Amino acid sequence: MAKTEIKLTVNGEEVAGTVEPRTLLIHFLREQLNLTGAHIGCETSHCGACTVDLNGKSVKSCTVFAVQADGGELLTVEGLAQGGELHPLQAAFAEDHGLQCGFCTPGMLIRAQRLLRENPDPSEAEIRWGISGNLCRCTGYQNIVKAIRNAAQVMRQKEAAE
Amino acid sequence: MIPANFEYHRPGSVDEAVSLLTEHGEDGRVLAGGHSLIPMMKLRLAEPAHLIDLNGVEGLRSIAEVEGAIHIGAMTTQAEIIASDDLAARCPILREAAELIADPQVRACGTIGGNVANGDPGNDMPAVMMALDASFVLRGPGGERSLAAREFYEGPFETARDDDEILTALRIPARGAGQGQAYCKLKRKVGDYAIAAAAVVLTMDGGTCSQAAVALTNLGITPLYAEAASAALTGTAVDAAAIEAAVEAAVAITDPAADLHGPVVYRRRMAGVMTRRAIETARARATGG
Numbered sequence: 001m002a003k004t005e006i007k008l009t010v011n012g013e014e015v016a017g018t019v020e021p022r023t024l025l026i027h028f029l030r031e032q033l034n035l036t037g038a039h040i041g042c043e044t045s046h047c048g049a050c051t052v053d054l055n056g057k058s059v060k061s062c063t064v065f066a067v068q069a070d071g072g073e074l075l076t077v078e079g080l081a082q083g084g085e086l087h088p089l090q091a092a093f094a095e096d097h098g099l100q101c102g103f104c105t106p107g108m109l110i111r112a113q114r115l116l117r118e119n120p121d122p123s124e125a126e127i128r129w130g131i132s133g134n135l136c137r138c139t140g141y142q143n144i145v146k147a148i149r150n151a152a153q154v155m156r157q158k159e160a161a162e
Numbered sequence: 163m164i165p166a167n168f169e170y171h172r173p174g175s176v177d178e179a180v181s182l183l184t185e186h187g188e189d190g191r192v193l194a195g196g197h198s199l200i201p202m203m204k205l206r207l208a209e210p211a212h213l214i215d216l217n218g219v220e221g222l223r224s225i226a227e228v229e230g231a232i233h234i235g236a237m238t239t240q241a242e243i244i245a246s247d248d249l250a251a252r253c254p255i256l257r258e259a260a261e262l263i264a265d266p267q268v269r270a271c272g273t274i275g276g277n278v279a280n281g282d283p284g285n286d287m288p289a290v291m292m293a294l295d296a297s298f299v300l301r302g303p304g305g306e307r308s309l310a311a312r313e314f315y316e317g318p319f320e321t322a323r324d325d326d327e328i329l330t331a332l333r334i335p336a337r338g339a340g341q342g343q344a345y346c347k348l349k350r351k352v353g354d355y356a357i358a359a360a361a362v363v364l365t366m367d368g369g370t371c372s373q374a375a376v377a378l379t380n381l382g383i384t385p386l387y388a389e390a391a392s393a394a395l396t397g398t399a400v401d402a403a404a405i406e407a408a409v410e411a412a413v414a415i416t417d418p419a420a421d422l423h424g425p426v427v428y429r430r431r432m433a434g435v436m437t438r439r440a441i442e443t444a445r446a447r448a449t450g451g
Contacts, residue, residue: 021170043163057270063200067170132352133265
């Protein structure tokens, strides 16, 4: 089957690659771009470990073909930290013990950043609703929700100060 | 899990998509949100040789009011359905049902057209469309036709859509005064298909129900329009006796399979509970209660 050239922006950088039509976005990221932050979990679009941000939406990259991302703008967990400084969400997850094994964390972080862009001051219920497509088998979610709330507060304060 | 190989097409217009589908016949499949089809392809339960991605097609992503009716483009996502306050005001059952489908990431991709066209009896929107008496617009090589949602479903993953047709839009009649709508779905957790679910749309005129429609999700090999249950409510005050008769008539047409959530008797019992709740909720909403 003919391979296709794709070009997209990943974490602010232009990248190009050659993929089969059947290549899933998660495999393109991990195997061709060596961006292994997004994880392969259930492979059936349930667990959210492969979540990335494509064209301003949270998507499960195990259920999108790489060719569909052609020309798109992608943000992965690798693009969250800026200038050597952790993103407020990353800092809050560390501070609040928002992870144990860490497998779900990249998906949680990238989903949470989209949630906070859409709703900078979510209630606890809105956070739980917002991350309902991301499964964590360690934490019981309590500290993840807490971390997102605290990060939201930090981000709002930063925004107000600017 | 890697799907079988295929040739990828990204048409820019409905006409182009239809001619690709006509050209490739049984070997072609259209891709909408992909969250049913891509998992099926990974499991090799679907192996289309040609995948025709509708995400680049102009004009399929829209919500509009046309002479009181609501026209929704087939590629409108569930997230867009939920986000539209105008739609929630005009036809609140759509947001209510969409919020019960899958999770945020899946709703960001999953489309209303895919949900109704796939023919999966577990999908939620087909019963909602049946209760609303919506129709589906299909475009094929011979032009356009419109089919009632209630006539669309023929078997599991089998619909009245021809292989060379694309579902382009859904049309929902205007909501008259006194109409109440409700979708009640029982599921264990986010992302589950319904153990049982019921959609009810009814109109109260004075103290009498002038029109009622009941439809059921995941309780048979197709979504089910519960004609006798609908008739049992029409012309009544939707009192306890009428509700009892409607629930009984709805449960009578269910034929669910036992699954990991429980045996057949449980799922049928829950069909009755969901039907009752949906009728009571729709009646309360119809009368402003």
